Amino acid sequence: MHCSLCLSLTVAPANHTVMEEVMEEVMEEVLEEVMEEVMEEVIEEVMEEVMEEVMEEVMEEVMEEVMEEVMRR
DSSP states (O other): OOOHHHHHHHHHHHHHHHHHHHHHHHHHHHHHHHHHHHHHHHHHHHHHHHHHHHHHHHHHHHHHHHHHHHHHO
16 A cells, blocks of 8 residues: 555656646647737738738829820820
């Protein structure tokens, strides 16, 4: 028969290691998901800004061409 102190000393490190591994895996998964979401949001924002700039430039060029046409007539 083992005393409870001996049992806790032999069981605790094993549990601690398992807990560490579980926590590590959980943290990795959480980090992965968070990074994915952050990247999606960043990409979305960047694409929006790029599209706005492109549309602005295109509209400016179109307006210039239209004005030139109108002035020619």
